[in-house]
Amino acid sequence: MANFGFRHLAVVAPYEEHWREAKSAVQAEDLLQNARRTQCLADAVADCTLVVGTGTLEYRKPEQTMISLPELTPIVGAEFARGGRMAMVFGPEKRGLTREDLALCHMLVEIPTDPRQPSMNLGQAVAVCLYELARASHPLASQTDAAASAPASSAVPSRARDLELLAGVIAETMQAANYSPVAMQKANDHDVRLLLRRVALTRPDARRILGLFRRVLWRLKR
Amino acid sequence: MANFGFRHLAVVAPYEEHWREAKSAVQAEDLLQNARRTQCLADAVADCTLVVGTGTLEYRKPEQTMISLPELTPIVGAEFARGGRMAMVFGPEKRGLTREDLALCHMLVEIPTDPRQPSMNLGQAVAVCLYELARASHPLASQTDAAASAPASSAVPSRARDLELLAGVIAETMQAANYSPVAMQKANDHDVRLLLRRVALTRPDARRILGLFRRVLWRLKR
Numbered sequence: 076m077a078n079f080g081f082r083h084l085a086v087v088a089p090y091e092e093h094w095r096e097a098k099s100a101v102q103a104e105d106l107l108q109n110a111r112r113t114q115c116l117a118d119a120v121a122d123c124t125l126v127v128g129t130g131t132l133e134y135r136k137p138e139q140t141m142i143s144l145p146e147l148t149p150i151v152g153a154e155f156a157r158g159g160r161m162a163m164v165f166g167p168e169k170r171g172l173t174r175e176d177l178a179l180c181h182m183l184v185e186i187p188t189d190p191r192q193p194s195m196n197l198g199q200a201v202a203v204c205l206y207e208l209a210r211a212s213h214p215l216a217s218q219t220d221a222a223a224s225a226p227a228s229s230a231v232p233s234r235a236r237d238l239e240l241l242a243g244v245i246a247e248t249m250q251a252a253n254y255s256p257v258a259m260q261k262a263n264d265h266d267v268r269l270l271l272r273r274v275a276l277t278r279p280d281a282r283r284i285l286g287l288f289r290r291v292l293w294r295l296k297r
Numbered sequence: 298m299a300n301f302g303f304r305h306l307a308v309v310a311p312y313e314e315h316w317r318e319a320k321s322a323v324q325a326e327d328l329l330q331n332a333r334r335t336q337c338l339a340d341a342v343a344d345c346t347l348v349v350g351t352g353t354l355e356y357r358k359p360e361q362t363m364i365s366l367p368e369l370t371p372i373v374g375a376e377f378a379r380g381g382r383m384a385m386v387f388g389p390e391k392r393g394l395t396r397e398d399l400a401l402c403h404m405l406v407e408i409p410t411d412p413r414q415p416s417m418n419l420g421q422a423v424a425v426c427l428y429e430l431a432r433a434s435h436p437l438a439s440q441t442d443a444a445a446s447a448p449a450s451s452a453v454p455s456r457a458r459d460l461e462l463l464a465g466v467i468a469e470t471m472q473a474a475n476y477s478p479v480a481m482q483k484a485n486d487h488d489v490r491l492l493l494r495r496v497a498l499t500r501p502d503a504r505r506i507l508g509l510f511r512r513v514l515w516r517l518k519r
Binding site: 194 | 299300301302326366409410411416417418420421422424425428429431432
């Protein structure tokens with residue numbers, strides 16, 4: 076991260092002992108010292124408008140848009156241009172991201188690797204992804220520029236926290252309305268999460284939909 | 298290497314114990330099993346027509362063309378198109394490539410990193426370089442195609458071994474002709490090495506020059 080000029084690290088539910096060791100190591104970067112630590116991925120990406128998951132999907136059928144790493148740069152550039160903030164999510168070395176983690180991602184990116192040896196070392200995968208992001212442009216610089224030039228608020232994309240709030244209210248509404256049998260609730264919540272990320276809601280739109288569902292929910296609960 | 302479809306690994310003067318361990322590890326790739334092992338870098342790159350060095354050059358003034366990693370792909374593509382064979386050279390983690398190693402390189406490539414943290418982990422640097430080479434095209438496939446379509450032999454670039462042979466004969470000639478004082482011989486040999494790589498000799502040209510110097514040397518020694 077430091078090599079390619081990235082500064083904002085969030086660590087989700089780290090293994091306490093390893094994390095303490097890493098932070099107190101002699102060569103520990105400011106980056107580690109200043110890392111945020113959260114209990115779940117939703118908190119880590121709450122401020123982000125574009126959340127990109129990573130990892131081999133060999134054993135899993137992807138539920139979102141899949142893109143190849145070289146295709147990511149223009150997408151991220153467009154996101155910064157409209158005032159967005161982006162997160163890349165990496166899973167633990169051995170098992171990668173869970174299905175629940177992936178449901179918080181707008182898209183999944185795959186490093187194009189040889190089919191005979193698709194699985195990469197985590198540190199190398201991170202290096203390759205950040206090299207690609209830094210390659211064409213300087214994403215952090217663009218991000219700052221975009222924030223400075225303040226695009227029309229109607230175009231500002233929703234942050235992960237807006238979408239999570241909305242997903243929660245929709246889930247509650249589905250329950251209150253007896254929309255789905257109990258056995259289907261988890262699956263439906265999952266599908267709503269994915270859908271909210273597919274449709275690329277602007278912040279005002281997300282607010283509007285949230286208002287609607289809150290109203291519906293209030294009526295249902297009366 | 299396996300992740301990005303590269304198959305030809307040469308290891309120069311490895312530390313015996315570590316090398317044995319690496320080769321006998323459970324997960325050792327065919328790549329490690331089939332790696333060539335040489336005593337010096339010149340032997341490792343003998344068959345190559347384009348030798349590219351890597352590493353941060355913070356403490357050293359580069360003596361060759363320096364390019365940024367994203368600029369490398371078209372150069373390598375052109376080299377393959379004319380029937381060439383390319384090597385990327387990585388130094389040991391701590392001290393990098395020596396000045397003598399670098400003199401065997403036609404150019405040096407630098408990964409564009411943040412000036413505040415330019416020094417990369419070796420494994421990550423290798424991953425990033427090979428990702429870049431595999432990114433636009435498929436260099437190994439191109440290489441095979443190029444070999445199959447056999448370009449005009451007059452355009453075939455010189456291999457490292459041709460250049461080393463030539464450098465050796467020129468060095469001997471300089472001595473025999475009392476070209477340079479003894480104290481300057483090493484420096485002059487070094488400069489010749491660099492020059493031979495700068496001028497991008499085709500194989501027939503290298504052969505012609507070698508013939509000339511052999512003739513001169515023979516005359517000088519009579």
